Amino acid sequence: MQQFEAEHKIINPEDFEKNFSTLNLGPTHPATHGIFQNILTMNGETIEDAVQTIGYIHRAFEKxxxxxxxxxxxPLTDRLNYCSAPINNLGWHMTVEKLLGVASTKRIDYMRIIVMELARIADHLICNSVIGVDSGALTGFVYMFEKREMIYDIYEEICGARLTSNVGRIGGFERDFSPTVIQKIRELLVELPKTINQFENLLMRNRIFMDRTINVGSISAERALNYSFSGPCLRAAGVDYDVRVMNPYSSYEDFDFTIPLGINGDTYDRFCVRQEEIKQSLHLIKSALENLPEGDYHMDVPEFYLPPKEKVYSEMESLIWHFKIVMGEINVPVGEVYHAVEGGNGELGFYLVSDGGRTPFRLHFRRPGFIYYQAFPEMIKGSVLSDAILTMSSMNVIAGELDA
Amino acid sequence: MDNEFIIQQLREKFPNDVLKIDTSSDMLMMEIAKSAICDVVLFLKNELNFIYLTSLCGVHYPEQALPLGVVYHLHNLQDNIRLRLKVFLSDDDPHIDTCVEIFSAANWMERETFDFYGIIFDEHPNLIRILNVEYMDYHPMRKEYPLEDSTRTDKDDKFFGR
Structure with a gap:
């Protein structure tokens, strides 16, 4: 066994001569919203350098x-970006379906779009309201959280769970949307725009908020692409890359929606891009709900989709399939797929290598937060500490996804 | 631009380094010789517009002669073409050149690959473990470290009520 001498650069001897001080931000700091450690080198109040340490909640999901x-x-994917767990779940189901080569029906696609856009709204709501909290405006956060609760109630109605949702199955959904789900979504479509208006009145053109966020933590489009940014952080820098448009999955091509873009790639632009995306998501949910086709809520994949319980008790085939699925006895085709979905904070990819067995041979999660969080030192260099906090919350880095 | 064009360009520029081409899966896959990987990635980025490094990860095939693999996913955002590059390394010499100079995003991805597979990226600015603890002395995603088999019967679980 090889012994590695790992060393995190913490204090540079030259710093003493230059009168720099070292500041530990985290791992458990109330303003980092998760377990992140940043060792900052400060020149007075200005940040000269930052070294990040991650991995505090690493759970070896890939293994x-x-x-x-x-x-x-x-259920493992639930715990990646836990602010928008349904997107991870459905992204994983679609990856497996891509490997199996089964085509989904329009009804499943539209139901998936509704669930995924709800999750995107929940993700953006929490991120944007937390930007408000970190700049000292708690009121908006409370407004938004009330509405996030409505979304969680809808999840609960669809799948029975709230945070780690485990929604859907490989091959569709476990049950159809009940009338209560439809009613609750319609309620949300009426209520949420009002709250968003209130929230934007509080922050969007608020002089203090604008002074705190404009030109804070900005990154150019070129650097953002070099760092493989994705999602709202990339679009705030002015690059119109959205997986939903570029590589449409789950029938996103049927819908007409716009991709909001920022200019400076700063905290304010990220905030505005997310606000607009919430409105676009509401529009998507509305049109998907209006055009929801009739049909079955699951595909005909008996090898993977659990049969209904009453059939298990009355039919021999269903009992056999039920047993084989639950015991994980079914082999999948040999192959490699990469499937990407637009997650709450960027391109969430699943690279799946199958050798034909009952389990993946290799599964790699492309977690957007892990990839773009490395640009954080570059984005906060030269700014003050309070700006670093705002930059971090506006990047929407989720610890669960960072550490996988 | 399509896959044919990319294959032709790479064959012209790197006649000996493109070892295998596979178009049967969801995107164009090419196996590249280890010595040329940085040149290929740089060429793809500058000449063929693959400006986006989607992901970089390791794979371990213990049965193969060259068991350790590094998989690159590149994306041409203008023409919307995805590309998968693979490099295979031997157990005795798991060294490969780093792409950090070409893509800043490769920094942590390579650290993660080193952490889990023990693949050493030469010239990497800060090649230390990223998710596991520093004093860990093995690379846990390699296949010789299996997870516990859930079907084994020799385990005594009576204290846990099973």
């Missing part, structure tokens, strides 16, 4: 996934 049948990997 665990190599031992699990496909349907048991869905």
């Amino acid at each position: 665990i996934a190599e031992r699990r049948p496909f349907y048991q990997i869905t």
Whole structure:
């Protein structure tokens, strides 16, 4: 066994001569919203350098996934970006369906779009309201959280869970949308725009908020692409890359929606891009709900989709399939797929290598937060400490996804 | 631009380094010789507009002669073409050149690959473990470290009520 001498650069001897001081931000700091450690080198109040340490909640999901049948990997994806868990779940289901080569129906696609856009709204709501909190405006946060609760109630109605949702199955949904779900979504479509108006009145043109966020933590489009930014952070820098438009999945091509763009790539632009995306998501949900086609809520994939319970008790085939699925006895085709979905904070990719067994041979999660968080020192260099806090919350880095 | 054009361009520029081409999966896959990987990535970025490094990760095939793999996913945002590059390394010499100079995003991705597979990226500015603890002395995603088998019967679980 090789012994590695790992060293995190913490204090540079030259810093003493230059009168720099070292400041530990985190790992458990109330303003970092998760377990992040940043060791900052400060020149007075200005940040000269930052070194990040991550991995505090690493749970080895990629390794665990190599031992699990496909349907048991869905709960692992819940815990990546837990602010928008349904997107991760459905992204994983679509990856497996891509490997199996089964085509979904329009009804499943539209139902998935509704769930995924709800999750995107929940993700953006929490991120933007937390930007407000970190700049000292708690009121908006409370308004928005009330509405996030409505979204969680809808999840609960669809799948029974709230935070780690485990929604859907490989091959569709476990049950159809009930009338209560439809009613609750319609309620949200009426209520949420009012709250967003209130929230934007509080912050969007607020002089103090604008002074705190404009030109704070900005990054150019070129650097953002070099750092493989994705999602709202990339679009705030002015690059119109959205997986939903570029590589449409789940019938996103049927819908007409716009991709908001920023100019400076600063905290204010990221905030505005998310606000506009919430409105676009509401529009998407509305049109998907209006045009929701009739049909079945699951595909005909008996090898992966659990049969209904009454059939398990009355039909021999269903009982056999039920047993085989639950025990994870079913082999999948040999192959490699990469499937990307637009997650709450960027391109969430699943690289799946299958050797034909009951479990993946290799599964790699492309977590957007992990990739763009490395640009954080570059974005805060030369700014003051309070700006670093705002930059971090506006990047929407989620610890669960960062550490996988 | 399409896959044919990319294959032709790369064959012209790197006649000996493109070892294998596979168009049967969801995107164009090419196996590249280890010595040329940085030149290929740089060429793809500058000449063929693959400006976006989607992901970089390791794979371990213990049965193969060259068991350790590094997989690059590149994306041409203008023409919307995705590309998968693979490099295979031997167990004795798991060294490969770093792409940090070409893509800043590769920094942590390479650290993660080093952490989990022990693949050493030469000239990397800060190649230390990223998600695991510093004093760990093995690379846990390699296949020789299996997770516990859930079907084994030799385990005594009576204290846990099972």
